[in-house]
Amino acid sequence: MEKPQQIFGIRAIIEAIQSGSEIDKVFIQKEAQGDLMRELMKLVKKNNINFSYVPVEKLNRLTHNNHQGAVAVISPVSFHDLETLVESVLSKDKTPLFLILDQVSDARNFGAIIRTAECTGVDGIIIQKNGSAPVNGDTVKTSAGAVFNVPICKVEHIKDAIFYLQSSGVQTVAATEKTDDTIYNVSLTEPTAIVMGSEDRGVNPSVLKIVDAKAKLPMFGTISSLNVSVACGAFLYEAVRQRS
Template sequence: MKENTQIFGLRAVIEAINANETIDKVFLQKGLKGELFVELESLIKQNGINSSYVPVEKLNRLTKNNHQGAVAQISPIEFHDLDTLVEKTLESGATPLFLLLDQLSDVRNFGAIIRTAECTGVHGIIVQKKGGAPVNGDTIKTSAGAVFKVPICKVDHIKDAMFHMQACGIKVIAATEKTENTIFDVSFKEPCAIIMGSEGRGINPSVLKLVDAKAKLPLLGEIESLNVSVACGAFLYEAVRQRL
Protein backbone atom coordinates (compact mmCIF):
# COMPACT_ATOMS: atom_id res chain seq x y z
CA MET A 1 0.00 0.00 0.00
CA LYS A 2 1.28 3.45 -0.88
CA GLU A 3 1.66 5.73 2.13
CA ASN A 4 1.05 9.02 0.31
CA THR A 5 -2.36 9.06 -1.33
CA GLN A 6 -2.56 12.79 -2.05
CA ILE A 7 -0.46 15.21 -4.07
CA PHE A 8 -1.02 18.97 -4.08
CA GLY A 9 0.37 21.82 -6.12
CA LEU A 10 0.37 22.40 -9.88
CA ARG A 11 3.98 21.39 -10.54
CA ALA A 12 3.80 18.39 -8.19
CA VAL A 13 0.69 17.00 -9.91
CA ILE A 14 2.23 17.56 -13.35
CA GLU A 15 5.36 15.66 -12.29
CA ALA A 16 3.25 12.84 -10.82
CA ILE A 17 1.40 12.41 -14.12
CA ASN A 18 4.65 12.46 -16.09
CA ALA A 19 6.05 9.84 -13.68
CA ASN A 20 3.07 7.57 -14.46
CA GLU A 21 1.69 7.64 -10.92
CA THR A 22 -1.68 5.86 -10.63
CA ILE A 23 -3.93 8.89 -10.20
CA ASP A 24 -7.58 8.29 -9.44
CA LYS A 25 -8.80 11.88 -9.69
CA VAL A 26 -7.57 15.46 -9.88
CA PHE A 27 -9.53 18.31 -8.30
CA LEU A 28 -8.96 21.63 -10.05
CA GLN A 29 -9.93 25.10 -8.84
CA LYS A 30 -12.73 26.71 -10.82
CA GLY A 31 -11.74 29.81 -12.78
CA LEU A 32 -8.01 29.38 -12.29
CA LYS A 33 -5.73 30.40 -15.19
CA GLY A 34 -2.05 30.48 -15.96
CA GLU A 35 0.57 28.61 -17.97
CA LEU A 36 1.08 25.78 -15.47
CA PHE A 37 -2.65 25.32 -15.00
CA VAL A 38 -3.18 25.02 -18.76
CA GLU A 39 -0.30 22.54 -18.97
CA LEU A 40 -1.89 20.43 -16.23
CA GLU A 41 -5.29 20.52 -17.94
CA SER A 42 -3.69 19.33 -21.16
CA LEU A 43 -1.90 16.44 -19.42
CA ILE A 44 -5.09 15.36 -17.69
CA LYS A 45 -6.91 15.26 -21.01
CA GLN A 46 -4.09 13.43 -22.81
CA ASN A 47 -3.92 10.73 -20.14
CA GLY A 48 -7.67 10.32 -19.69
CA ILE A 49 -7.48 11.11 -15.97
CA ASN A 50 -10.71 11.63 -14.06
CA SER A 51 -10.99 15.28 -12.94
CA SER A 52 -13.46 17.87 -11.76
CA TYR A 53 -13.51 21.64 -11.27
CA VAL A 54 -14.40 22.64 -7.72
CA PRO A 55 -14.56 25.81 -5.59
CA VAL A 56 -11.38 26.72 -3.72
CA GLU A 57 -13.18 25.88 -0.46
CA LYS A 58 -13.30 22.22 -1.53
CA LEU A 59 -9.54 22.19 -2.12
CA ASN A 60 -8.96 23.86 1.24
CA ARG A 61 -10.89 21.04 2.90
CA LEU A 62 -8.86 18.40 1.06
CA THR A 63 -5.52 19.78 2.25
CA LYS A 64 -4.26 22.50 4.58
CA ASN A 65 -1.16 22.91 2.42
CA ASN A 66 -0.62 25.36 -0.44
CA HIS A 67 -2.46 23.46 -3.16
CA GLN A 68 -2.14 26.22 -5.82
CA GLY A 69 -5.46 25.13 -7.27
CA ALA A 70 -4.79 21.42 -7.79
CA VAL A 71 -5.09 18.33 -5.59
CA ALA A 72 -4.62 14.80 -6.93
CA GLN A 73 -5.77 11.60 -5.28
CA ILE A 74 -3.27 8.79 -5.77
CA SER A 75 -4.55 5.23 -5.73
CA PRO A 76 -3.11 3.20 -2.82
CA ILE A 77 -3.09 0.09 -5.04
CA GLU A 78 -1.58 -0.90 -8.36
CA PHE A 79 -4.15 -1.72 -11.02
CA HIS A 80 -3.89 -4.90 -13.09
CA ASP A 81 -3.80 -5.28 -16.86
CA LEU A 82 -7.10 -6.73 -18.08
CA ASP A 83 -5.68 -8.88 -20.89
CA THR A 84 -3.09 -10.44 -18.59
CA LEU A 85 -5.61 -11.07 -15.80
CA VAL A 86 -8.12 -12.77 -18.10
CA GLU A 87 -5.38 -14.88 -19.69
CA LYS A 88 -4.01 -16.02 -16.31
CA THR A 89 -7.50 -16.88 -15.05
CA LEU A 90 -8.27 -18.98 -18.11
CA GLU A 91 -4.90 -20.73 -17.92
CA SER A 92 -5.43 -21.57 -14.24
CA GLY A 93 -8.25 -23.94 -15.11
CA ALA A 94 -10.74 -22.13 -12.88
CA THR A 95 -14.16 -21.14 -14.20
CA PRO A 96 -13.84 -17.36 -14.56
CA LEU A 97 -16.08 -15.11 -12.52
CA PHE A 98 -15.52 -11.40 -13.11
CA LEU A 99 -17.33 -8.28 -12.00
CA LEU A 100 -17.83 -5.20 -14.20
CA LEU A 101 -18.87 -1.94 -12.51
CA ASP A 102 -20.45 0.60 -14.86
CA GLN A 103 -19.53 3.94 -13.24
CA LEU A 104 -20.42 3.07 -9.68
CA SER A 105 -19.86 6.33 -7.80
CA ASP A 106 -20.13 5.71 -4.05
CA VAL A 107 -16.84 4.66 -2.43
CA ARG A 108 -18.59 2.77 0.38
CA ASN A 109 -20.65 0.76 -2.08
CA PHE A 110 -17.45 0.11 -4.00
CA GLY A 111 -15.70 -1.10 -0.85
CA ALA A 112 -18.60 -3.33 0.17
CA ILE A 113 -18.69 -4.88 -3.30
CA ILE A 114 -14.94 -5.57 -3.21
CA ARG A 115 -15.35 -7.28 0.16
CA THR A 116 -18.14 -9.53 -1.14
CA ALA A 117 -16.19 -10.21 -4.32
CA GLU A 118 -13.24 -11.48 -2.29
CA CYS A 119 -15.52 -13.71 -0.22
CA THR A 120 -17.12 -15.23 -3.33
CA GLY A 121 -13.92 -15.92 -5.25
CA VAL A 122 -14.26 -13.26 -7.94
CA HIS A 123 -11.17 -13.33 -10.16
CA GLY A 124 -11.15 -9.61 -10.89
CA ILE A 125 -13.13 -6.37 -10.83
CA ILE A 126 -13.15 -4.09 -13.85
CA VAL A 127 -13.96 -0.38 -13.58
CA GLN A 128 -13.91 2.53 -15.98
CA LYS A 129 -11.14 5.15 -15.75
CA LYS A 130 -13.58 8.05 -15.71
CA GLY A 131 -16.76 8.51 -13.71
CA GLY A 132 -16.27 5.76 -11.15
CA ALA A 133 -15.56 5.73 -7.42
CA PRO A 134 -11.86 6.04 -6.50
CA VAL A 135 -9.92 3.64 -4.33
CA ASN A 136 -9.37 5.75 -1.22
CA GLY A 137 -9.35 5.41 2.55
CA ASP A 138 -13.11 4.88 2.76
CA THR A 139 -12.93 2.19 0.07
CA ILE A 140 -10.16 0.39 1.94
CA LYS A 141 -12.00 0.56 5.27
CA THR A 142 -15.35 -0.61 3.87
CA SER A 143 -13.68 -3.45 1.97
CA ALA A 144 -12.04 -4.64 5.22
CA GLY A 145 -8.74 -4.82 3.34
CA ALA A 146 -10.14 -6.93 0.49
CA VAL A 147 -9.05 -4.21 -1.95
CA PHE A 148 -5.52 -5.58 -1.57
CA LYS A 149 -6.61 -9.15 -2.37
CA VAL A 150 -8.92 -8.81 -5.40
CA PRO A 151 -7.30 -7.73 -8.70
CA ILE A 152 -8.83 -4.49 -10.00
CA CYS A 153 -8.47 -3.34 -13.61
CA LYS A 154 -9.18 0.05 -15.16
CA VAL A 155 -10.30 0.40 -18.78
CA ASP A 156 -11.05 3.41 -20.97
CA HIS A 157 -14.65 2.25 -21.35
CA ILE A 158 -16.56 -0.63 -19.83
CA LYS A 159 -17.45 -1.75 -23.37
CA ASP A 160 -13.75 -2.46 -24.00
CA ALA A 161 -13.79 -5.01 -21.18
CA MET A 162 -17.07 -6.53 -22.38
CA PHE A 163 -15.77 -7.07 -25.92
CA HIS A 164 -12.60 -8.65 -24.57
CA MET A 165 -14.53 -10.94 -22.22
CA GLN A 166 -16.87 -12.06 -24.96
CA ALA A 167 -13.98 -12.71 -27.35
CA CYS A 168 -12.48 -14.98 -24.68
CA GLY A 169 -15.70 -16.97 -24.30
CA ILE A 170 -16.83 -15.25 -21.10
CA LYS A 171 -20.56 -14.51 -20.97
CA VAL A 172 -21.56 -11.02 -19.80
CA ILE A 173 -24.65 -10.99 -17.57
CA ALA A 174 -26.35 -7.69 -16.70
CA ALA A 175 -27.99 -7.07 -13.35
CA THR A 176 -31.01 -5.08 -14.47
CA GLU A 177 -34.72 -4.79 -13.81
CA LYS A 178 -35.30 -4.46 -17.55
CA THR A 179 -35.94 -8.16 -18.07
CA GLU A 180 -38.41 -10.89 -17.18
CA ASN A 181 -35.62 -13.29 -16.15
CA THR A 182 -34.68 -13.57 -12.49
CA ILE A 183 -31.24 -14.69 -11.29
CA PHE A 184 -32.73 -18.17 -10.89
CA ASP A 185 -33.46 -18.35 -14.64
CA VAL A 186 -29.90 -17.60 -15.76
CA SER A 187 -26.90 -19.94 -15.64
CA PHE A 188 -23.79 -18.72 -13.86
CA LYS A 189 -22.01 -22.08 -14.14
CA GLU A 190 -20.02 -21.26 -17.26
CA PRO A 191 -17.35 -18.52 -17.48
CA CYS A 192 -19.15 -15.24 -16.85
CA ALA A 193 -18.83 -11.59 -15.92
CA ILE A 194 -21.59 -9.86 -13.98
CA ILE A 195 -22.11 -6.19 -14.75
CA MET A 196 -23.58 -3.85 -12.15
CA GLY A 197 -24.78 -0.32 -12.92
CA SER A 198 -24.40 2.96 -11.07
CA GLU A 199 -26.51 3.88 -8.06
CA GLY A 200 -28.84 6.28 -9.84
CA ARG A 201 -28.88 5.38 -13.52
CA GLY A 202 -28.16 1.67 -13.48
CA ILE A 203 -26.39 0.18 -16.48
CA ASN A 204 -25.87 2.55 -19.41
CA PRO A 205 -28.43 1.72 -22.16
CA SER A 206 -25.68 1.50 -24.80
CA VAL A 207 -23.85 -1.03 -22.61
CA LEU A 208 -27.02 -2.98 -21.87
CA LYS A 209 -27.54 -3.61 -25.58
CA LEU A 210 -24.28 -5.55 -25.76
CA VAL A 211 -24.73 -8.06 -22.92
CA ASP A 212 -25.30 -11.79 -23.44
CA ALA A 213 -27.96 -12.18 -20.75
CA LYS A 214 -30.02 -10.10 -18.32
CA ALA A 215 -31.27 -11.01 -14.87
CA LYS A 216 -33.06 -9.32 -12.01
CA LEU A 217 -33.74 -9.97 -8.35
CA PRO A 218 -37.35 -10.71 -7.40
CA LEU A 219 -38.60 -7.86 -5.19
CA LEU A 220 -41.61 -8.71 -3.04
CA GLY A 221 -41.98 -5.44 -1.13
CA GLU A 222 -43.04 -1.96 -2.16
CA ILE A 223 -39.55 -0.51 -2.66
CA GLU A 224 -38.52 -0.88 -6.29
CA SER A 225 -34.77 -1.43 -5.93
CA LEU A 226 -31.98 -2.63 -3.66
CA ASN A 227 -28.73 -0.94 -2.75
CA VAL A 228 -26.25 -1.86 -5.49
CA SER A 229 -23.80 -3.53 -3.10
CA VAL A 230 -26.61 -5.69 -1.65
CA ALA A 231 -27.83 -6.59 -5.13
CA CYS A 232 -24.30 -7.45 -6.18
CA GLY A 233 -23.93 -9.75 -3.20
CA ALA A 234 -27.12 -11.59 -4.13
CA PHE A 235 -25.89 -12.10 -7.71
CA LEU A 236 -22.46 -13.31 -6.62
CA TYR A 237 -23.85 -15.78 -4.11
CA GLU A 238 -26.27 -17.16 -6.68
CA ALA A 239 -23.22 -17.80 -8.86
CA VAL A 240 -21.54 -19.54 -5.91
CA ARG A 241 -24.67 -21.61 -5.20
CA GLN A 242 -24.90 -22.81 -8.79
CA ARG A 243 -21.20 -23.67 -8.94
CA LEU A 244 -21.00 -25.60 -5.66
Protein backbone atom coordinates in the same frame (compact mmCIF):
# COMPACT_ATOMS: atom_id res chain seq x y z
CA MET B 1 6.83 3.66 4.03
CA GLU B 2 3.14 4.04 3.16
CA LYS B 3 2.44 6.29 0.20
CA PRO B 4 0.48 9.46 0.87
CA GLN B 5 -3.11 9.18 -0.29
CA GLN B 6 -3.28 12.71 -1.62
CA ILE B 7 -1.12 15.24 -3.43
CA PHE B 8 -2.12 18.89 -3.32
CA GLY B 9 -0.83 21.77 -5.41
CA ILE B 10 -0.58 22.03 -9.17
CA ARG B 11 3.20 21.69 -9.49
CA ALA B 12 3.34 18.73 -7.10
CA ILE B 13 0.66 16.89 -9.09
CA ILE B 14 2.44 17.60 -12.38
CA GLU B 15 5.67 16.17 -10.98
CA ALA B 16 3.85 13.11 -9.63
CA ILE B 17 2.32 12.38 -13.04
CA GLN B 18 5.65 12.86 -14.80
CA SER B 19 7.36 10.51 -12.34
CA GLY B 20 4.86 7.74 -13.11
CA SER B 21 2.92 7.76 -9.83
CA GLU B 22 -0.35 5.79 -9.92
CA ILE B 23 -2.82 8.69 -9.92
CA ASP B 24 -6.37 7.49 -9.43
CA LYS B 25 -8.22 10.79 -9.82
CA VAL B 26 -7.58 14.53 -9.96
CA PHE B 27 -10.06 17.06 -8.57
CA ILE B 28 -9.85 20.45 -10.30
CA GLN B 29 -11.43 23.65 -9.02
CA LYS B 30 -14.16 24.92 -11.31
CA GLU B 31 -13.15 27.89 -13.47
CA ALA B 32 -9.50 27.56 -12.43
CA GLN B 33 -7.18 29.44 -14.79
CA GLY B 34 -3.47 29.97 -15.42
CA ASP B 35 -0.61 28.53 -17.45
CA LEU B 36 0.29 25.96 -14.78
CA MET B 37 -3.29 24.72 -14.58
CA ARG B 38 -3.41 24.40 -18.37
CA GLU B 39 -0.18 22.40 -18.24
CA LEU B 40 -1.69 20.12 -15.61
CA MET B 41 -4.86 19.54 -17.61
CA LYS B 42 -2.84 18.75 -20.71
CA LEU B 43 -0.90 16.10 -18.78
CA VAL B 44 -4.05 14.67 -17.18
CA LYS B 45 -5.74 14.25 -20.55
CA LYS B 46 -2.61 12.92 -22.26
CA ASN B 47 -2.27 10.21 -19.58
CA ASN B 48 -6.01 9.42 -19.53
CA ILE B 49 -6.25 10.19 -15.82
CA ASN B 50 -9.74 10.37 -14.34
CA PHE B 51 -10.60 13.95 -13.32
CA SER B 52 -13.57 16.07 -12.37
CA TYR B 53 -14.28 19.76 -11.87
CA VAL B 54 -15.48 20.54 -8.35
CA PRO B 55 -16.30 23.63 -6.27
CA VAL B 56 -13.54 24.98 -4.05
CA GLU B 57 -15.45 23.76 -0.97
CA LYS B 58 -14.84 20.18 -2.09
CA LEU B 59 -11.10 20.79 -2.32
CA ASN B 60 -11.11 22.47 1.08
CA ARG B 61 -12.69 19.36 2.56
CA LEU B 62 -10.10 17.12 0.93
CA THR B 63 -7.14 19.01 2.41
CA HIS B 64 -6.51 21.91 4.77
CA ASN B 65 -3.32 22.74 2.90
CA ASN B 66 -2.87 25.26 0.09
CA HIS B 67 -4.21 23.16 -2.77
CA GLN B 68 -3.97 25.92 -5.44
CA GLY B 69 -7.13 24.56 -7.05
CA ALA B 70 -6.04 20.93 -7.52
CA VAL B 71 -5.93 17.78 -5.41
CA ALA B 72 -4.87 14.36 -6.70
CA VAL B 73 -5.75 11.03 -5.13
CA ILE B 74 -2.93 8.48 -5.19
CA SER B 75 -4.08 4.92 -5.73
CA PRO B 76 -2.86 2.54 -2.99
CA VAL B 77 -2.95 -0.30 -5.53
CA SER B 78 -1.53 -0.91 -8.99
CA PHE B 79 -4.07 -1.55 -11.71
CA HIS B 80 -3.93 -4.61 -13.96
CA ASP B 81 -4.04 -4.90 -17.73
CA LEU B 82 -7.36 -6.45 -18.77
CA GLU B 83 -6.07 -8.76 -21.49
CA THR B 84 -3.21 -10.05 -19.34
CA LEU B 85 -5.55 -10.71 -16.41
CA VAL B 86 -8.19 -12.49 -18.51
CA GLU B 87 -5.58 -14.71 -20.17
CA SER B 88 -4.13 -15.59 -16.76
CA VAL B 89 -7.53 -16.40 -15.24
CA LEU B 90 -8.65 -18.48 -18.22
CA SER B 91 -5.49 -20.59 -17.97
CA LYS B 92 -6.41 -21.71 -14.44
CA ASP B 93 -8.41 -24.80 -13.59
CA LYS B 94 -11.48 -22.94 -12.34
CA THR B 95 -14.55 -21.27 -13.78
CA PRO B 96 -13.83 -17.55 -14.09
CA LEU B 97 -16.01 -14.96 -12.38
CA PHE B 98 -15.48 -11.30 -13.23
CA LEU B 99 -17.26 -8.19 -12.04
CA ILE B 100 -17.80 -5.12 -14.22
CA LEU B 101 -18.81 -1.87 -12.52
CA ASP B 102 -20.44 0.57 -14.93
CA GLN B 103 -19.51 3.88 -13.26
CA VAL B 104 -20.20 3.06 -9.61
CA SER B 105 -19.11 6.43 -8.21
CA ASP B 106 -19.32 6.19 -4.40
CA ALA B 107 -16.05 5.12 -2.78
CA ARG B 108 -17.78 3.37 0.13
CA ASN B 109 -20.06 1.41 -2.19
CA PHE B 110 -16.99 0.49 -4.23
CA GLY B 111 -15.17 -0.69 -1.11
CA ALA B 112 -18.14 -2.78 0.05
CA ILE B 113 -18.38 -4.37 -3.40
CA ILE B 114 -14.66 -5.21 -3.41
CA ARG B 115 -15.02 -6.84 0.03
CA THR B 116 -17.88 -9.07 -1.17
CA ALA B 117 -16.04 -9.82 -4.41
CA GLU B 118 -13.02 -11.05 -2.46
CA CYS B 119 -15.23 -13.24 -0.27
CA THR B 120 -16.97 -14.80 -3.29
CA GLY B 121 -13.82 -15.56 -5.27
CA VAL B 122 -14.14 -12.93 -8.00
CA ASP B 123 -11.11 -13.13 -10.28
CA GLY B 124 -11.05 -9.46 -11.26
CA ILE B 125 -13.01 -6.22 -11.14
CA ILE B 126 -13.25 -4.03 -14.23
CA ILE B 127 -13.99 -0.31 -13.97
CA GLN B 128 -14.01 2.58 -16.42
CA LYS B 129 -11.32 5.25 -16.09
CA ASN B 130 -13.80 8.12 -16.20
CA GLY B 131 -16.78 8.33 -13.89
CA SER B 132 -15.76 5.59 -11.48
CA ALA B 133 -15.12 5.91 -7.76
CA PRO B 134 -11.49 6.57 -6.79
CA VAL B 135 -9.50 3.95 -4.92
CA ASN B 136 -8.93 6.08 -1.83
CA GLY B 137 -8.84 5.74 1.94
CA ASP B 138 -12.61 5.25 2.16
CA THR B 139 -12.41 2.46 -0.42
CA VAL B 140 -9.59 0.71 1.41
CA LYS B 141 -11.31 1.00 4.80
CA THR B 142 -14.73 -0.15 3.57
CA SER B 143 -13.18 -3.07 1.71
CA ALA B 144 -11.49 -4.20 4.96
CA GLY B 145 -8.24 -4.49 2.99
CA ALA B 146 -9.76 -6.68 0.26
CA VAL B 147 -8.74 -4.07 -2.31
CA PHE B 148 -5.20 -5.45 -2.03
CA ASN B 149 -6.38 -9.00 -2.84
CA VAL B 150 -8.65 -8.56 -5.87
CA PRO B 151 -7.14 -7.47 -9.21
CA ILE B 152 -8.70 -4.27 -10.53
CA CYS B 153 -8.53 -3.25 -14.20
CA LYS B 154 -9.18 0.25 -15.49
CA VAL B 155 -10.42 0.46 -19.07
CA GLU B 156 -11.24 3.31 -21.44
CA HIS B 157 -14.71 1.98 -22.26
CA ILE B 158 -16.84 -0.65 -20.54
CA LYS B 159 -18.29 -1.79 -23.88
CA ASP B 160 -14.84 -2.63 -25.25
CA ALA B 161 -14.14 -4.72 -22.14
CA ILE B 162 -17.42 -6.57 -22.63
CA PHE B 163 -16.64 -7.30 -26.28
CA TYR B 164 -13.20 -8.60 -25.29
CA LEU B 165 -14.62 -10.87 -22.57
CA GLN B 166 -17.27 -12.21 -24.94
CA SER B 167 -14.62 -12.98 -27.56
CA SER B 168 -12.70 -14.83 -24.84
CA GLY B 169 -15.66 -17.09 -24.06
CA VAL B 170 -16.94 -15.21 -21.02
CA GLN B 171 -20.68 -14.52 -20.90
CA THR B 172 -21.81 -11.11 -19.65
CA VAL B 173 -24.85 -10.74 -17.40
CA ALA B 174 -26.21 -7.30 -16.52
CA ALA B 175 -28.09 -6.55 -13.31
CA THR B 176 -31.14 -4.52 -14.34
CA GLU B 177 -34.83 -4.24 -13.57
CA LYS B 178 -35.46 -3.90 -17.33
CA THR B 179 -36.03 -7.63 -17.83
CA ASP B 180 -38.48 -10.38 -16.91
CA ASP B 181 -35.73 -12.82 -15.92
CA THR B 182 -34.67 -13.05 -12.28
CA ILE B 183 -31.11 -13.94 -11.37
CA TYR B 184 -32.37 -17.40 -10.35
CA ASN B 185 -33.35 -18.15 -13.97
CA VAL B 186 -29.95 -17.27 -15.46
CA SER B 187 -27.12 -19.80 -15.50
CA LEU B 188 -23.94 -18.53 -13.85
CA THR B 189 -22.09 -21.85 -13.93
CA GLU B 190 -20.09 -20.99 -17.05
CA PRO B 191 -17.35 -18.32 -17.29
CA THR B 192 -19.23 -15.15 -16.37
CA ALA B 193 -18.83 -11.42 -15.93
CA ILE B 194 -21.58 -9.74 -13.90
CA VAL B 195 -22.27 -6.11 -14.81
CA MET B 196 -23.48 -3.75 -12.06
CA GLY B 197 -24.64 -0.20 -12.84
CA SER B 198 -24.18 3.17 -11.21
CA GLU B 199 -26.06 4.24 -8.10
CA ASP B 200 -28.33 6.72 -9.87
CA ARG B 201 -29.14 5.24 -13.28
CA GLY B 202 -28.08 1.60 -13.28
CA VAL B 203 -26.36 -0.05 -16.24
CA ASN B 204 -25.98 2.23 -19.24
CA PRO B 205 -28.59 1.49 -21.96
CA SER B 206 -25.83 1.14 -24.57
CA VAL B 207 -24.23 -1.56 -22.39
CA LEU B 208 -27.56 -3.37 -21.93
CA LYS B 209 -27.80 -3.72 -25.71
CA ILE B 210 -24.63 -5.80 -25.98
CA VAL B 211 -24.65 -8.08 -22.92
CA ASP B 212 -25.52 -11.77 -23.28
CA ALA B 213 -28.18 -11.79 -20.58
CA LYS B 214 -30.07 -9.50 -18.22
CA ALA B 215 -31.28 -10.41 -14.75
CA LYS B 216 -33.04 -8.77 -11.83
CA LEU B 217 -33.60 -9.49 -8.16
CA PRO B 218 -37.20 -10.10 -7.08
CA MET B 219 -38.54 -7.16 -5.06
CA PHE B 220 -41.46 -7.49 -2.64
CA GLY B 221 -41.40 -4.16 -0.79
CA THR B 222 -42.55 -0.69 -1.72
CA ILE B 223 -39.00 0.52 -2.48
CA SER B 224 -38.10 -0.39 -6.04
CA SER B 225 -34.31 -0.68 -5.80
CA LEU B 226 -31.46 -1.88 -3.60
CA ASN B 227 -28.16 -0.23 -2.77
CA VAL B 228 -25.74 -1.31 -5.51
CA SER B 229 -23.34 -3.01 -3.08
CA VAL B 230 -26.20 -5.05 -1.57
CA ALA B 231 -27.54 -6.01 -5.00
CA CYS B 232 -24.03 -6.95 -6.11
CA GLY B 233 -23.67 -9.24 -3.08
CA ALA B 234 -26.92 -11.01 -3.94
CA PHE B 235 -25.76 -11.58 -7.52
CA LEU B 236 -22.32 -12.83 -6.52
CA TYR B 237 -23.65 -15.23 -3.92
CA GLU B 238 -26.15 -16.63 -6.41
CA ALA B 239 -23.12 -17.42 -8.61
CA VAL B 240 -21.50 -19.12 -5.62
CA ARG B 241 -24.70 -21.11 -4.92
CA GLN B 242 -25.02 -22.29 -8.50
CA ARG B 243 -21.38 -23.34 -8.66
CA SER B 244 -21.35 -25.16 -5.30
